Amino acid sequence: MATDDLMSKALAALDEVDGPMSVEVIHRLVDVSAATDPMTITEAADLLDMSPHTLRYYERIGLVEVGRDASGHRSYDAEAVRRLVFLTRMRLSGMAIRDLQHYVRLADEGDDTVPERLDLLLEHRDTIRRQLKELTLSLAATEYKIATYGGHTGPSSVGKA
Amino acid sequence: MATDDLMSKALAALDEVDGPMSVEVIHRLVDVSAATDPMTITEAADLLDMSPHTLRYYERIGLVEVGRDASGHRSYDAEAVRRLVFLTRMRLSGMAIRDLQHYVRLADEGDDTVPERLDLLLEHRDTIRRQLKELTLSLAATEYKIATYGGHTGPSSVGKA
DNA sequence: GCTTGCGTTCGAGCGCGCTCGAACTCCTAG
DNA sequence: CTAGGAGTTCGAGCGCGCTCGAACGCAAGC
Numbered sequence: 001m002a003t004d005d006l007m008s009k010a011l012a013a014l015d016e017v018d019g020p021m022s023v024e025v026i027h028r029l030v031d032v033s034a035a036t037d038p039m040t041i042t043e044a045a046d047l048l049d050m051s052p053h054t055l056r057y058y059e060r061i062g063l064v065e066v067g068r069d070a071s072g073h074r075s076y077d078a079e080a081v082r083r084l085v086f087l088t089r090m091r092l093s094g095m096a097i098r099d100l101q102h103y104v105r106l107a108d109e110g111d112d113t114v115p116e117r118l119d120l121l122l123e124h125r126d127t128i129r130r131q132l133k134e135l136t137l138s139l140a141a142t143e144y145k146i147a148t149y150g151g152h153t154g155p156s157s158v159g160k161a
Numbered sequence: 162m163a164t165d166d167l168m169s170k171a172l173a174a175l176d177e178v179d180g181p182m183s184v185e186v187i188h189r190l191v192d193v194s195a196a197t198d199p200m201t202i203t204e205a206a207d208l209l210d211m212s213p214h215t216l217r218y219y220e221r222i223g224l225v226e227v228g229r230d231a232s233g234h235r236s237y238d239a240e241a242v243r244r245l246v247f248l249t250r251m252r253l254s255g256m257a258i259r260d261l262q263h264y265v266r267l268a269d270e271g272d273d274t275v276p277e278r279l280d281l282l283l284e285h286r287d288t289i290r291r292q293l294k295e296l297t298l299s300l301a302a303t304e305y306k307i308a309t310y311g312g313h314t315g316p317s318s319v320g321k322a
Numbered sequence: 323g324c325t326t327g328c329g330t331t332c333g334a335g336c337g338c339g340c341t342c343g344a345a346c347t348c349c350t351a352g
Numbered sequence: 353c354t355a356g357g358a359g360t361t362c363g364a365g366c367g368c369g370c371t372c373g374a375a376c377g378c379a380a381g382c
Contacts, residue, residue, distance in 0.1 A: 011294050027305065041329075052329090053371055071378055073329055086302070093299035097369065118310045121303055128300045133172050135296065138254035139289045140187045141247070142282055147184070149279045202359075213359090214341055221361095232348055234359050258339065 005049035006085060007092070036078055038067075044076040048084055055084075061097065063087055063104055093128050166210035167246060168253075197239055199228075205237040209249055216245075222258065224248055224265055254289050 041052045048055075059066050059074075064083050069075045076084075087100055103120055106113035178186055202213045209216075220227050220235075225244050230236045237245075248261055264281055267274035 007295070007298075010298055011291075014294055014298055051371080054369085056331090057370065068330095071329080073378090086306075089299045089302045091369095092295050093303070114310055118307065118312045121307050121310065122312060125300065125303045125307065128296055128303060130172075132293065132296050132300070133175055134168070134253050135289055135293050137168075137171055137175055138250045139286065139293070141250045142254070142286045142289060144184075144187045145247075146279065146282050146286065149275055149282065151279045151283060212341080215339085217361090218340065229360095232359080234348085252339095 004046065006047055007049055036081065038075040038077045041074045041076070044081060044084065048088055050088065058087065061101065063100055090124070094131060095124055165207065167208055168210055197242065199236040199238045202235045202237070205242060205245065208242070209245055211249065219248065222262065224261055251285070255292060256285055
C-alpha cells in the first residue's frame with residue numbers, strides 16, 4: 001500500500017488528534033501540502049495516490065489547469081496541487097465529478113460566486129454528515145455480526161494476509 | 162425524501178444514542194425489522210428505499226431467494242427482508258456486489274464457511290473504519306473551507322431550498 | 323545513431339451497478 | 353366484458369469515472 005501519499009499522511013495525523021478539533025488542528029490536517037517545487041505528472045500522481053491517466057483526465061474535463069515545461073511536459077505547481085488535493089478530498093467524500101466541474105467553474109468566475117460556492121459546500125457538508133451516520137450504522141451492524149460469528153471486535157485485523 | 166424506510170428510521174434512532182454503544186443498543190439499531198408478514202415487491206422496495214427493478218436484479222444475480230405467491234408474484238418473507246437489509250447495509254458501506262455474491266454463496270454452503278465469512282466481515286470492518294477516517298478528514302476540510310468563505314459551521318443547513 | 327524511458331494526444335473501451343422498455347399475465351372493480 | 357393497475361421475464365442500455373492502447377515527441381546515455 002502506498003504510505004507516502006498525502007491522504008495516508010493526513011490519516012496518520014488524524015490518529016494523533018483526539019480532543020475537539022481546533023481551527024489550527026484542522027488547518028494542520030487540511031494543509032498537509034507545504035509550498036513545493038513544481039512536479040512531474042508521476043510525482044503528482046504518487047503524492048495524490050492516483051494514476052497519471054486520471055490526472056490527465058481531470059485536466060481534460062476542466063477540473064484543473066496545468067502548465068507545461070520547456071519540452072511540453074505537464075508541470076504541477078503548488079496551486080495545481082492544492083486544487084487537486086481539494087478535488088480528491090471531495091471525490092473521496094462522494095461529490096460527483098459533475099458537481100466538481102460546476103464548483104470549479106464558479107471558482108474561476110471570481111469572488112462574485114463565493115455565496116453559491118458556499119451553498120454547495122454547506123450541502124456537501126450535510127451529505128458527508130449523513131454518510132458518517134450511515135457508515136457508523138454499518139460499522140455497528142458489521143461488528144454485531146462479527147460478534148455473533150464468535151469473532152472478537154478488537155481494534156483492528158491488521159496483520160492478516 | 163422517503164422517511165419511512167428502515168435506514169431513515171435507524172438513522173433517527175442513532176441520533177438518540179450518544180453514550181457508548183452497548184450490545185443491546187446495537188441490536189436495537191441493527192434489528193429494526195421485527196418479524197413481519199410477507200410483502201409485495203413494492204412494499205419491500207419502499208421499506209428498503211430501493212426500486213423494484215433493483216430488487217429483481219439482486220435476485221437475478223443470486224443475492225437473495227424470494228418465494229412466489231399463488232399468482233406468481235414475489236413474496237418477501239422475513240428472512241428475505243433480513244438478508245436484504247444486510248445486503249443494503251453492506252452496499253451502502255461500499256462492499257462490492259461481487260463480494261456480496263461471494264459472501265452469500267458461502268452463507269448458503271452452511272456453517273463450515275463461518276470462519277471465511279468472519280474473515281470477510283473483519284476485512285470489511287477495517288474498510289469501514291478507514292472510510293470513517295477519510296470522511297472525517299473530508300468533513301474537516303469542508304468545514305475549514307466553509308469557514309474561510311465566511312460561512313458559519315452550525316449544526317446543519319436544514320431548511321435551505 | 324540508436325535505444326530507453328518518460329512524457330504527449332486522441333479516441334475508444336470497460337467494469338460497475340443499476341435502470342429501462344417491451345411484451346406478457348393476472349386480478350379486481352365498474 | 354373491459355379497462356386498469358400491479359406484477360412477471362428477458363435482454364438491452366446507460367451514466368459514471370476512470371483506464372487503456374496506439375502512435376508519436378523529446379532528451380539522455382551508450
